[in-house]
Amino acid sequence: MRVKHGIITQMEYDNNMPDDVRHNGNLCTYEERERLGRATDHTLETVNISMKNYDEKKFRKWFGKDNDLQPDWLVKQRIINAYNFMNRGF
Numbered sequence: 400m401r402v403k404h405g406i407i408t409q410m411e412y413d414n415n416m417p418d419d420v421r422h423n424g425n426l427c428t429y430e431e432r433e434r435l436g437r438a439t440d441h442t443l444e445t446v447n448i449s450m451k452n453y454d455e456k457k458f459r460k461w462f463g464k465d466n467d468l469q470p471d472w473l474v475k476q477r478i479i480n481a482y483n484f485m486n487r488g489f
Contacts, residue, residue, distance in 0.1 A: 439485050446482050 401409040427435065449457075458471075465471045 443482065443485055446478070446485075450478070450482070 401407070462469075462471075462474050
């Protein structure tokens with residue numbers, strides 16, 4: 400890093416992995432995928448129940464008032480999209 404007059408003028412990044420990180424460190428192990436699958440199943444069940452039993456008061460508590468930037472229909476569509484994404488198994 401180079402600094403001139405208190406301003407960073409050049410920055411270098413290094414992407415060397417530590418020795419103890421496996422080659423495909425971004426891949427989940429079998430156990431991690433199983434745990435993620437169980438958590439997703441539980442979450443899907445809860446979201447599905449919530450979508451079937453819409454509660455205006457709870458919806459407002461978590462997502463606030465309808466507005467131009469985040470209209471209710473868009474928030475609901477994001478919930479459905481997230482549900483479908485999780486339901487496909489990533």
